[in-house]
Amino acid sequence: MLRVAVPNKGTLAGAASEMLAEAGYRQRHEQRDLTVLDSANDVEFFFLRPKDISIYVGSGELDLGITGRDLALDSGAPVSERLSLGFGGSTFRYAAPNDRDWTVDALEGKRVATSYPQLVADDLARYGVQAEVIRLDGAVEISIQLGVADAIADVVGSGRTLRQHGLIAFGESICTSEAVVVERAGVDGDRTREQQDQERAKEQLVARLQGVVFAQQYVMLDYNCPRELLDEAMRTTPGLESPTMAPLADERWVAVRAMVSRKDAPAIMDRLVALGAKAILSSDIRACRL
Numbered sequence: 001m002l003r004v005a006v007p008n009k010g011t012l013a014g015a016a017s018e019m020l021a022e023a024g025y026r027q028r029h030e031q032r033d034l035t036v037l038d039s040a041n042d043v044e045f046f047f048l049r050p051k052d053i054s055i056y057v058g059s060g061e062l063d064l065g066i067t068g069r070d071l072a073l074d075s076g077a078p079v080s081e082r083l084s085l086g087f088g089g090s091t092f093r094y095a096a097p098n099d100r101d102w103t104v105d106a107l108e109g110k111r112v113a114t115s116y117p118q119l120v121a122d123d124l125a126r127y128g129v130q131a132e133v134i135r136l137d138g139a140v141e142i143s144i145q146l147g148v149a150d151a152i153a154d155v156v157g158s159g160r161t162l163r164q165h166g167l168i169a170f171g172e173s174i175c176t177s178e179a180v181v182v183e184r185a186g187v188d189g190d191r192t193r194e195q196q197d198q199e200r201a202k203e204q205l206v207a208r209l210q211g212v213v214f215a216q217q218y219v220m221l222d223y224n225c226p227r228e229l230l231d232e233a234m235r236t237t238p239g240l241e242s243p244t245m246a247p248l249a250d251e252r253w254v255a256v257r258a259m260v261s262r263k264d265a266p267a268i269m270d271r272l273v274a275l276g277a278k279a280i281l282s283s284d285i286r287a288c289r290l
């Protein structure tokens with residue numbers, strides 16, 4: 001039985017469970033459930049605080065976990081990333097009042113408030129800057145105004161919270177984060193039979209999730225193309241191996257089907273229109289194995 005940690009609350013929880021459900025796994029119906037047994041797939045899910053997930057996985061109690069890269073780094077637990085999931089994107093930045101220019105070096109001797117104390121301590125050490133790290137649980141942006149810190153280091157999504165509090169980010173990003181699947185780091189050497197079975201089980205779950213991640217990054221394009229423009233159309237939508245083509249009843253036309261990157265799809269559709277393609281359809285892909 002594979003034991004997998006999933007965020008129970010916060011920014012990552014909803015998308016993580018949706019992705020697992022899309023990959024064919026049973027998920028909880030009640031927000032308060034802390035475990036779900038998926039006996040059909042031989043997996044047990046544990047719904048834990050995202051901050052704690054790397055601790056469980058790093059200690060070997062759980063086999064895989066979904067958490068944020070920034071949270072995994074901050075935990076200091078011995079975990080490594082197995083897969084990036086493409087949601088929960090953020091940067092982790094220093095910020096301070098916008099009435100003057102700041103640099104990381106200027107934090108020397110200052111107080112820096114954060115909910116990610118280890119991540120910040122490691123980064124300050126990298127710069128050789130000695131500053132006092134003040135650990136807070138949240139609402140970090142208000143700590144300067146309330147007099148407990150001179151600067152902060154926090155997660156930035158849209159940047160709205162910083163702006164609202166008259167703060168400006170400075171220095172390089174401490175970390176660029178997204179949701180990731182982590183496993184215990186550095187299991188080298190000969191594996192027992194049990195460990196080999198477990199590795200196969202992990203591979204299957206990771207492959208299924210990877211299929212959903214790919215599916216979300218691509219769309220399927222279908223269109224009709226005049227036969228004489230087929231070469232040009234194939235260059236526009238080369239697909240993964242090569243596009244699928246099928247003759248239409250009217251032999252001057254061919255139906256073409258190819259996967260294209262979701263972000264490029266609108267521009268590709270424009271090019272196909274300009275080329276003379278007709279009935280261009282874009283559809284979502286739910287899951288795939290490439």
Ligand SMILES: Nc1ncnc2c1ncn2[C@@H]1O[C@H](COP(=O)(O)OP(=O)(O)OP(=O)(O)O)[C@@H](O)[C@H]1O
Nearest residue numbers: 009010011012050068069071088089090155157177
């Ligand atoms: N706008 C955002 N705010 C907070 N976390 C975000 C945001 N966007 C992405 N994340 C990621 O979500 C993870 C933090 O999730 P976590 O559940 O610990 O905090 P939260 O979503 O702020 O919830 P809470 O503060 O209520 O506990 C981190 O990996 C972080 O990078």
Ligand SMILES: O=P(O)(O)OC[C@H]1O[C@H](OP(=O)(O)OP(=O)(O)O)[C@H](O)[C@@H]1O
Nearest residue numbers: 138139140155156157158159160161162
């Ligand atoms: O750049 P933005 O899009 O504004 O998002 C970033 C903010 O969102 C999070 O706070 P959250 O709402 O989780 O509250 P918290 O500080 O109590 O964790 C994070 O800690 C930042 O404060």
Ligand SMILES: [Mg+2]
Nearest residue numbers: 010137138139
């Ligand atoms: Mg938060």
